[in-house]
Amino acid sequence: MKKRSFNLASLTRSKITWAVVAEVLILLVCFVIRPDFFSIKIQESTGVLYGSLIDIVNRSAEISIIAMGMTLAIALGGTDLSVGALVAVSGAMALKLMRWDVLEYVTPGNYSVKPFWMAILFPLITCTLMGLFNGVLIAKGGMQPFIATLILMVSGRGIAQILTDGKQFTTMYAPFKVIGQGNLGPIPMPIVIMAVVCILMGLFVRKTAFGTFVESVGVNRSASRLSGISSDAVIMIVYSITGFLSGIAGLIYSSRIMSNDSNNAGINYEMDAILAVVIGGTAMTGGRFSLVGTLIGSIIIRTIVTFVYYFGIVAEATMAFKALIIAVVIILQSEPVREYFARRSDKRAMVKRG
Amino acid sequence: MPDNIILEMKQIEITFPGVKALDQVDFTLRKGEVHSLLGENGAGKSTLIKCLTGVNHKDAGQIILDGVEINPQSPEQAMEMGISTVFQEINLCPNLTVAENIFIGRQPMKRGRTIDWKTMNRRADELMERFHLDIDVTRPLSFYSTAIQQMVSIARAVDVKAKILILDEPTSSLDDNEVKLLFDVMRDLREEGMGIIFITHFLDQVYEISDRMTILRNGHLIGSYGIHDLNKVQLVTEMIGKDIDVIFNLKRADVKADAAYMLEAEHIGIPGKVKDISVNIKEGELLGFAGLLGSGRTETAEMLFGAEKTAKGSIRKKGKDVSLKNPHDAIMEKIAFCPEDRKLDGIIGDLSIRENIMLAVQARRGFLHPMSRSEQEKLADKYIKALGIATPDAEKKIAELSGGNQQKVILARWMATEPDVLILDEPTRGIDVGAKAEIQRLMLEMCGDGVSVIFISSELDEIIRCSNRIVIMRDREKVAEVDGATCTQQNILNIIAEGSVAGKDKEAGV
Structure with a gap:
């Protein structure tokens, strides 16, 4: 093994360190205002964990899952604006499929479905294909990712509306409810799904050479191609993954509300996901990426939202407050600030040694 | 005045x-x-x-x-x-x-x-x-x-x-x-x-x-x-100009009399880039490409590597027809290519030396068969030592190296794939004399091991010094092929210069 230096200066230079610092600071403020913020209890009736921290992680599932894919898209030097719209498509499709035989069921609400797996699988396949569509436009059509994914961002919600004839369906079908509101042992299901997705993604990019290929294409597409990497294939796979993950997030979201909501499902998710990736230390210019950083980033974003809800900040000010905290986090992570602290700790280390 | x-x-x-x-x-x-x-x-x-x-x-x-x-x-x-x-x-x-x-x-x-x-x-x-x-x-x-x-x-x-x-x-x-x-x-x-x-x-x-x-x-x-x-x-x-002969005693390897053809290209070309060219190269041969910039030498190399798909003709590798639609195809056929523009097409600036070296090998294996970290480190260390790449360790970003060392890393990337055919487009441009000599030595060594090397350069003296055979290109086509052992710079200059006039009339007909 090679020696890796873990001195304070290299830690202060890392963006992830500062993301963690920011998260801890926000949590500390929460703790000071509400000492019971950190308590985690088991709900006696269901045996499921509950508490503010659990809630934060639970509610961050959609963004965390999407941001895993977004990290790869950004590492390629691109971005995917269509994720929020795909969340809506996924939910609309699932709810539509659960009502195939609606006429046979007179009791409103409690619809079951002839093959239930269709209501899960079809939305995922559709979203993957829509992601692939983005990838083809970018890789083969040579379009700017921003523009290519804008197409589905704009039209996706329309597609969702068409799927459901502009109606909002509700369901009470129990198996579907498990996805967003169920639990595995004491752990809420969205957290389980999010953990599985994060672990699988981590294994996929780091245990295969895919992560290296993504970084390579993101830094220099032409040189990567000349080294034998199928740059186009890498791009198409990444956008398909992002589409697929948006599909999963869509199922979780619609299961939470047991309904489809083409207008509001996944709204602003693309921005939150991009933000999570950036806070996690992946540069918008592409290249090196960190999935762990992204995970921390999306939890920070959710922490802020929870913070705002908990402490009774008026609803109208929510966005402004969120923006304020995010601005502070980003400034903490900026090059000059990190350099400043790194230099200070360099100096301190020298004083100690000298 | x-x-x-x-x-x-x-x-x-x-x-x-x-x-x-x-x-x-x-x-x-x-x-x-x-x-x-x-x-x-x-x-x-x-x-x-x-x-x-x-x-x-x-x-x-x-x-x-x-x-x-x-x-x-x-x-x-x-x-x-x-x-x-x-x-x-x-x-x-x-x-x-x-x-x-x-x-x-x-x-x-x-x-x-x-x-x-x-x-x-x-x-x-x-x-x-x-x-x-x-x-x-x-x-x-x-x-x-x-x-x-x-x-x-x-x-x-x-x-x-x-x-x-x-x-x-x-x-x-x-x-x-x-x-x-x-x-x-x-x-x-x-x-x-x-x-x-x-x-x-x-x-x-x-x-x-x-x-x-x-x-x-x-x-x-x-x-x-x-x-x-x-x-x-x-x-x-x-x-x-004439480079001062600073290069230590480089000896051109002779091609074995019974050497088989490694790569044969017949009538390949791309409209507007290369008219029509046929070249072949034997095992262990060093084939030089001379010609001014824009004469079609780079485009020819790109066709032999699949970076540009040839619009016509055929390419045979060891007597077998091959179709080179993209660089990946060529790498599967054990063909390697160091491009002319190191910065634009060669190095992956933000990645480490280790990753830059293992890239082509990994690309050939596909991403589902990753090299382990220790395999990568062994490969990188081997070539850092063999090529004398000046760096404290393999984890340094390639962008932070000097031009000559970057070129050696790219060369290492391709040597690591153990190619049959190695195409080098201006590998010695913009690097200092010492690194130049070393790259020429490596080329000749590889020829000795039976690799066929195609060497493109604007510096005639280094082409003449190293090549067994020299293809001369002008106005997007091959105009002559001369023996490396017997030709002189003057021969080649004459062929390049006289064409500037004659070539133009021909071009009008295309």
């Missing part, structure tokens, strides 16, 4: 970190002449121009314009002094109209507040008339062809009351008729007494339009000549 001298640059010196880009260069431009500035890439032409236009600042020397010493600090200042430049890439705004492009930043105003469109369009019309162009100046620039856009940028440059006009590779994207149109304009301007500095790598055009020429090589002035003082062969010789 004679009073028709408009510009004098004396003893110009410019140093970049680690390199002397210009060393005591003199340059004189007279009124009413077209003066060609010649030299290979990296000779210092553009540095000299950038010094004159205030982009780069000189460390020593004088610039005298019309008898007054000047020291331009920025292109805008240089333009005010009467020095206008038209660059190779058109730097106008394609979405604006022709008139707007000509007057951008100095629009005629009405009462000092609003733009006087009428006057602007009328004056643009007058200007275009002077250039014999009958176009609608209110159309967006992108509506017109590249040649017209080029004319517009010249018109713009001239209209700011220029005394000196610098044209940097203006003809590289023009066809024959358009070049003629441009030359007519240049002649008109010459008649009006303007001094024109013309940079090009088309030698025919130099002889067609210029009155005098100045040759630079490696930042040194080689000389200024009247157009009839030097013929093409002498000109090419002066441009390329």
